[in-house]
Amino acid sequence: MNFKTFLAKNYVNFRGWSTKRKIVVIESDDWGSIRMPSKEVYDDLLIKGIPVNKSYFTRYDSLESKEDLQQLFAVLRSFEDKNGRNPSITANALVANPDFDAIKNDNFETYHYEKIEKTYQRYYGNTDVFELWKKEGIEGRLLYPQFHGREHIGVWEWMHALHSGEPQELLGFESKAILGLGNRKSATRQKDYTAAFDYVSDEEKFSLIPILEEGLQLFEGTFGFKSKSFIAPSAIRGDYLDECLFANNVLYHQLGGQWVPNGKGGIVYKDRFWGDRNEFGQIYWRRNVMFEPSRQPDFDWVSSAMKEVNIAFRWGKPAVINSHRVNFMGTLSEENRANSLQLLSELFSALLKKWPDVEFMCSDELGDYMMSTLK
DSSP: OOHHHHHHHHHHHHSBOOOSSOEEEEEEEEETOOSOOOHHHHHHHHHTTOOGGGSHHHHHOOOOOHHHHHHHHHHHHTOOOTTSOOOOEEEEEEOEEEOHHHHHHTTTSSOOEEEHHHHHHHHHSSSHHHHHIIIIIITTTSEEEEEEESSSSOHHHHHHHHHTTOHHHHHHHHTTOOOOOOOOTTOOSSSOTTOTTOOSSHHHHHHHHHHHHHHHHHHHHHHSSOOSEEOOGGGBOOGGGHHHHHHTTOOEESOSSEEEEOSSSOEEEEOOOBTOBOTTOOEEOOOOEEOOTTTOTTSOHHHHHHHHHHHHHHTTOOEEEEOOGGGGOOSSOHHHHHHHHHHHHHHHHHHHHHOTTOEEEOHHHHHHHHHHHHO
């Protein structure tokens, strides 16, 4: 960690609410969403000249499989905190994916989606993955869902990309893959179309409200409870969505570092710190530890994360670890999953050895605790 990074990490942690408890939360985005369907599709797109090897998401990320969940749960069950609690991963979930067949049958005129239950059925011929997630992941709070969005695409921009006729996008569509690789000549955003709540016009901006509301309702129907917290895909969203979120029981924002669309294709960064509230009383916190082995497999993620946890605890802040789903997926690369799970085990061992009084929580529990102490 260089001096500039050291200063930045301390800046994120020294302001706002604090606690004497050593709390560890893992926030993991993208569960339920599709990306690359299979190794065969990946290889085919690469042969056809699509640079799917340039992004670690298109290289490693795919819909979670039963084996992915089983191996992850085995690691989580191997460790306990001082209260006998296993580590918890907050699974920030999407509840729908594009319905490629319906869109094609409609001549690309209208966007259609399918619920994730149908996606699991389409991928695996059954809903065993979803049943395992509910029975062991949710009931045991090993992999506990919170709301990430209806789907992990900006519908307007994705449909625009398909209408453009660009070979990259059409090949991705025919393969039922979400590429989001950017570099399109028609692109107006600084981020790609995987940012579901980005917008470049008032028409797009206000069309996102019913998408958000429907997504929140689908989340409750899918998982059987309302989500208390929210993180937008790519951390891009406007504050005008807070009213809809609050009306649907969302009390906490997982990411205080927010990118706000300016309505002209750009985004503006907005800083919020621990315990900050908006006009609806919704609470913000920060992700202050990075653990992304898929991004850079040869990096020493355990030592880096331990240094960041140390800074967080020094300032009386929970350690909120950012670790996307892609790290734990093995459909495209078993080595990717094995490497990440090994490093995750090493991280838990190091945490419990250095801080035996560590407490594992999910994001909704962190929010509830912060709310109780801020009153």
